[in-house]
Amino acid sequence: MTVNAVEKAFGGIRAVDRCSLDVAPKSITGLIGPNGAGKSTLFNIIAGLYRPDGGEIWFNGTQIDGLPPYDIVGLGLTKTWQIPHELRNLTVLENVVLAAKGNSGEHLLNLFFRPRAVKQDEKQWRLRAREILKLTQLDNLANEHARTLSGGQKKLLELSRALMSDPTLVLLDEPVAGVNPALTGSLMDLIERLRREGRTFFLIEHDMNVVMNRCDRVIVMHQGRKLAEGPPATVKTDPTVIESYLGG
């Protein structure tokens, strides 16, 4: 995926300022930077939730800037939210099943004209959703309302939904914030395994353990622009990064 000179301003604030970066396929790329650097805004632009003021975004040879979010998901690019956007009065399982792509029962006409296919599809997606919930250790909460989950569990639900759409690139906005350390480890193991299966992860994270030990490359953003880029070890010692973000 390539982001080329993307800009976005809110009023007088240039949240993203001609930012350009690349995410290599089948990598785990970290995006770090101080609060207000424009990281989440950039994610929202890539996912199609905000329309950029300028610049281009290419994904797998398709220009995706300006496309609506659901088309971008259709191309295999999914994002999770920093503040969980769980569908409160749906159950955990419903939340995850909903994220499936191409569930025939979601088309009104299929309900009446292809009832058998609808039943088959739904059954298969429910099984898939349960598998994913096992991976994220939410399977025992499958039939609880999503609003009853704790903050960390909501993060896991975000990840479960993202995986359900079978994406090639996942944008994770602080995936382990609020998740306990043991689970953080197994979550990142899961992400590494999925990467070996051919998926790409692009993640915002403030947990330096995760960023330094698990990412192949790290991109640093500051004031809406890319400040530095490289393997974690290089970035860690970059004086400009230390000054603006990591601190002495």
Added chain:
Amino acid sequence: MTAAAPKKGPAVEPGGFPLNEFIVFSLIGGIVVIGIISAVIAGATPKGILTNLGFYVSVAIIFSVLALGFNLQWGYTGLFNAGIAGFYLIGAYVAAIAITSPAPPIVVGDVVVYPGHLGGFSLPLVVGVLLAMVAAGGAAAVVALPALRLRADYLAIATLALAVTLQIVTRNAQNITGGAIGITSVPPPILFQGTDASFLNAITMVGIGGFVLFALLVILQFMSESPWGRVLRAVREDEEATMALGKNTFSYKLQAFALGGALMGLAGALYAVTLGYLSPESSFAPAVTFSVWVMVIVGGSGNNRGAFVGAFLIYGMEWLSVQVRDQAASGLAANYLLMSVLFIALGVGALLAVLAVQFVGRRVLDRRRAWLLIAAILGAFGAAPAALGALPIGWCFALFVLLFGFAFVVDRAKKSRRARAGIYAAATLYGVGWAFILLQQLAPNAVADSFFYIRLMIIGALLILLIIFRPEGILREKKRVLR
């Protein structure tokens, strides 16, 4: 009392006794019973009583269809329609114009007695109904198309504007709609002759309406509990998140809104054939929209049972107030002494019952059932003054009972503070009941005339109480447990 009842009051397991359904259906049953009693007091024949009841049921069915349409839009998808009356009007007029026979203007000398109306195509009823649904659904889609892309409030504004405009247009576009006189003589589904015509017609309408409502409930249940309906509920919860999960939320909103509009059109068509005439003044006033809101809120949004139960309940109160005013009130307005005695007896009885349950009943009966029993006994007594024509007292008393129900039965989990609030409110109502008795002694006509109007206040009070005690409506949306 019953030996089978558990000794101590363990919380009855959820999914055991369907208490909410019990309350709702007893209330609707109570409305029917009081209505029948009023008619009996007024000396109606059995056929007359049935005709009247048939009218209640068929209009309640029409409101149910409206409520189901609104529930699809708002309860499931979160789209607020402030112009229900407008889509209802479209359906009614389209159906009426399609199925009536030609109606030329009537001119006597130089005076236009009746301006006539468009068409008079004499089409079959089924065609008229389908046209009504297509027209109303199409109008809903056209209004929604621009408004759905904007913030939620704009949809409400656009629909409200449509409803108001349509009402004015129907009143003034005389050659098309018959103006203020409207469309008269919409043919009934089957034309009956003779003395029993109105009775047979009422029964036919109940049959047709019942069939339509049943079919709708089955189809809507199938649709709204399908994966498609799940996307609608997701849109209601968080549209942005649903979009980020790959759903074209705009398309779903449009589908839900247009289908809801089509249902409102269907309700309009049913209204045209049930009443047999149309005029824009009262039938399609904004109040219709508000009534449907109340029905869906009271019944419980986000589930189809709630919408239809709410319609029977709220329209039931409306029907009953007319029923009692026209029938029972005239008959027995004089018996206020009896009423006063009854009311005192009821108050004392209620107090004793409260004490009994508080100190004794707990050991004999499961607490919830004990309260239910008391509510049932008091409710039965409450029916008496209402049936005797002292309607305000009856209503106050019914609410008094209802409040105890809410305070102790429904809200048992966190009973302390709300229960106390319930008792205070009940006591206030008891006082209001007394005030009515006194007022009746001082100015007999004032009460008889005013109680008809008071019904709206009572519905409003009921709504406020409901919002306090049970914001999700009487029949709440259930959790969908997937296997």
